[in-house]
Structure formats: structure tokens, C-alpha cells
Amino acid sequence: MLSLIHFYGYNIPFASVIKFSPLKSKTRAFGFFEGNKSHIKLANMEQERVEERSMDISLKDLSKQLEDFAKVRNWEKYHSPRNLLLAMVGEVGELSQIFQWRGEVDKGLPNWKESDKEHLAEELSDVLLYLIRLADICGIDLGDAAAKKIIKNSIKYPEPKVFEEMF
Numbered sequence: 001m002l003s004l005i006h007f008y009g010y011n012i013p014f015a016s017v018i019k020f021s022p023l024k025s026k027t028r029a030f031g032f033f034e035g036n037k038s039h040i041k042l043a044n045m046e047q048e049r050v051e052e053r054s055m056d057i058s059l060k061d062l063s064k065q066l067e068d069f070a071k072v073r074n075w076e077k078y079h080s081p082r083n084l085l086l087a088m089v090g091e092v093g094e095l096s097q098i099f100q101w102r103g104e105v106d107k108g109l110p111n112w113k114e115s116d117k118e119h120l121a122e123e124l125s126d127v128l129l130y131l132i133r134l135a136d137i138c139g140i141d142l143g144d145a146a147a148k149k150i151i152k153n154s155i156k157y158p159e160p161k162v163f164e165e166m167f
């Protein structure tokens, strides 16, 4: 017989607790709850909506989410350009620590543990989120600026001509 764990009034099959991954399956795990309650379906729909949206999320979306995040916590007073820059540099340090003392790392990180990859994804995200917030607070449209910079780069570093590629 499947063993059940009691959690906030719900009986959860033990197997689903083992599968539980806090990063990806937070609400999907609710689908394993006993019964057919409508809020379970809603939780699953919300999870699907978040996963769909995260596939093509824009810098503007992230910027708005960060603005709301700071607003509801009354943290706007801390989000000055200088504080955000220092916070971002701190996160770059945390990102660097992941690679520290490992020697050269193969592309795709084939020999890394899943937990190390998840940690890397989190630190990369922290750097990106502070960068986006910094740009927003400085009144810079980062998507627009980055697209313009790519064009500028291609003018500064033109593609090699065909005969140059032959030699």
C-alpha cells in the first residue's frame, strides 16, 4: 500500500515528496494530493502559466516584476543606483565562487551535479536581476540599449570577407 504523509490537512503520497523539487515542481506537487479539489487544479494551472511565461519572458517583464517586488516590501529606498551596483558586484562574486578552484570547465557542464547547476542558475539570475533593476533605476531601457550595442559592435568588428576566411 502507498504510504501517505500528513501535511496541512492533506495526505500526500510519500513518492511525491521524494520527487519534490523546490525550484520547478513547487505547485505541481499539489497535483499529487488526494481528491479532486478545484484549488489543486488552479495551483497546477498557475504553475503551467508561470512555466509558459518564463519561456519568453522579456527584460521589461522582469523589470516590472522587480519594481513590484521592491514596492510591496517598501524597499525602493534601498534600490539606489550605487546600492544596486554594489549588490550586483556581490552577486558576481558569488557567481565566481562556483567556478573557483575547479580548473577549466567543459561547455554544458557535463560533469556537474544537478544541485551545482541549480546554484549556478540562481547566481546568474541574481546578477541579471540586479543589472535589470540598476538599468531601470537609471532610466535606461536595457533591451533597447543592448540591441543598439550589438549593431555598434558589428560595425566596429565587421564580418570577415570570404577570401580572408580561406587563409
Ligand SMILES: Nc1ccn([C@H]2C[C@H](O)[C@@H](COP(=O)(O)OP(=O)(O)OP(=O)(O)O)O2)c(=O)n1
Binding pocket: 069, 075, 078, 094, 125, 126, 129, 130
Ligand atoms: N534589497 C534587496 C535584496 C534582495 N533582492 C533580490 C534580488 C536578488 O535576486 C536576490 C538577492 O537575495 P540575497 O541578498 O538573499 O542573496 P542570495 O539569494 O544570493 O542569498 P545568499 O547570499 O544567502 O546566497 O533578492 C532585492 O531585489 N533587493
